[in-house]
């Protein structure tokens with residue numbers, strides 16, 4: 001169950017192209033599991049920005065001098081994130097969380113590959129820690145268009161058995177995309193599970209690659225959200241259920257983590273004709 | 284239905300004003316005038332984590348149709364200055380699943396439920412009413428008539444006085460007379476009073492004003508409409524003045540018809556504007572996305588705002604802004620504070636409102 005709390009900014013620091021915001025968030029850290037996200041109010045008193053912005057929870061600390069704290073890592077994208085980048089220590093921020101359905105963890109100590117694009121790595125380090133605690137082998141693949149859009153390279157190096165970096169311009173690691181290196185990694189290590197977070201195009205390719213190489217995949221998607229708590233129905237995408245029927249599921253409450261083989265990636269943004277309740281001529 | 288709480292301290296905290304917050308929609312007595320708005324609270328469950336749904340007037344459920352609906356393609360929303368556009372396309376499970384899976388939860392929790400229905404034909408509304416007439420413990424039915432009529436090239440029911448009346452009379456005929464039938468009107472008409480007259484004549488117990496107003500955003504990067512559905516419904520504080528105007532005009536013309544004011548309400552003072560304009564209750568929609576506990580907060584802030592202005596009973600404030608100019612405020616002021624044993628600590632009119640999280 002999520003909670004709504006007033007947090008205090010403990011710090012904002014730069015990390016390459018990204019900002020890392022540390023907030024007190026009493027009650028949220030102890031409920032957080034990897035893949036959960038928070039909804040943050042932006043703009044301050046009297047703002048015209050009425051919708052919360054969603055961010056993966058990057059790190060949590062449930063004890064310490066300030067009680068529970070959490071970190072989010074974000075890129076300045078538009079007005080809301082620009083406002084967040086200008087927050088100062090002691091500023092107050094309204095936070096709702098933890099939201100969504102987190103990554104499912106394997107029961108057995110199996111090999112896991114964690115694949116992330118850009119800031120998609122934000123939730124992956126907490127995941128890596130918990131997988132390692134369960135005795136799982138963790139290998140990281142981080143990708144971005146250029147070196148300065150990678151996030152958490154040092155953390156990944158520290159936590160993983162191996163780290164493979166790809167950049168589209170070749171500024172760091174191998175030139176290319178994460179899916180160029182992923183098949184070989186899964187095959188060589190015999191990995192059972194691929195966890196992924198990043199842009200939708202990357203997730204689609206990762207899910208296909210995992211399936212083609214016999215691995216199970218868990219993908220955290222990013223859809224525009226108005227409420228983040230499941231009440232508005234804006235954040236939907238076509239997902240196949242256990243009964244084989246496609247439904248438009250809410251990514252904020254049924255996701256953001258979905259099984260990669262269940263999302264109809266090629267149809268995201270549309271309502272496929274065989275979706276439950278799809279109309280003959282469109283709504 | 285839960286027992287009527289009626290009179291009592293709203294916030295439960297020492298120093299909270301004691302205001303009688305009861306209101307009426309026809310014969311239905313509500314302990315609080317604040318409800319959620321259809322489509323902004325799903326079917327209640329998701330908001331349960333944030334506040335006690337039994338403490339507000341009612342939960343208005345997502346407009347449900349006869350058959351399951353997938354809704355439209357994405358993107359379904361775009362943020363706009365002090366508002367948002369949505370184009371959901373009434374995604375929902377269909378009435379049977381709703382009655383089987385969603386209503387029981389509300390009933391078990393003792394949450395007052397207003398069921399919103401939507402249809403593509405006068406007959407579809409009738410069939411929905413047929414299913415609901417046998418459902419016990421529905422507090423009221425809200426008829427969302429901002430839907431295109433499939434039989435008439437998509438003419439929206441709410442934009443045509445005769446069509447709107449046909450839908451309402453068909454539902455009213457079927458729903459037991461003790462259950463209020465509330466017609467929810469669209470602001471996208473030239474004469475909202477004319478539509479209001481015609482649905483009241485058709486048997487509407489009350490009116491919900493307003494639904495979203497049609498808008499559009501073009502993405503200047505993709506050079507295309509921002510929404511997959513091209514146009515969408517504008518909601519949030521951006522439409523509040525339009526909504527207050529609609530309530531004012533309709534209350535002036537039909538002072539005896541209960542009105543539920545809706546549009547950009549995010550604070551007690553926002554709600555108070557609607558009440559003063561003539562609303563007997565309010566609904567909180569889009570601002571719930573900003574603050575999931577907004578409906579409860581609006582109730583508490585409204586009670587406080589009424590107390591600070593000397594009202595002892597919520598109902599005394601309904602339509603108060605319509606009073607003739609000569610009438611001095613003090614004539615109307617109830618003696619609630621003088622009678623209240625805690626008057627000394629709570630009655631300071633200069634006490635600032637707590638600002639809450641409304642942005």
Ligand SMILES: Cc1cc2nc3c(=O)[nH]c(=O)nc-3n(C[C@H](O)[C@H](O)[C@H](O)COP(=O)(O)OP(=O)(O)OC[C@H]3O[C@@H](n4cnc5c(N)ncnc54)[C@H](O)[C@@H]3O)c2cc1C
Nearest residue numbers: 051053054055056073074075077078079080081223224362
């Ligand atoms: C589950 C989830 C997790 C996310 N995690 C992160 C993260 O860890 N780090 C990070 O930098 N970003 C993350 N994002 C994306 C982040 O929410 C957007 O970048 C942010 O909302 C943009 O707000 P803005 O005001 O700067 O941009 P604007 O373009 O001005 O925003 C306008 C509206 O569009 C919505 N919007 C715009 N872009 C996106 C987007 N990419 N995804 C969702 N909504 C969007 C905004 O919420 C807002 O309502 C996440 C999104 C989701 C859904």
Ligand SMILES: Cc1cc2nc3c(=O)[nH]c(=O)nc-3n(C[C@H](O)[C@H](O)[C@H](O)COP(=O)(O)O)c2cc1C
Nearest residue numbers: 320321322346369427493494518519546547568569
């Ligand atoms: C995402 C969304 C979905 C909505 N769905 C419905 C609906 O199903 N039925 C309905 O009658 N109104 C629906 N509405 C309209 C609201 O109930 C309300 O009338 C309108 O948004 C104005 O109030 P607000 O500014 O407080 O949101 C919806 C509004 C939004 C924002």
Ligand code: FES
Nearest residue numbers: 228230232233252
């Ligand atoms: S964002 Fe509102 S339902 Fe998902």
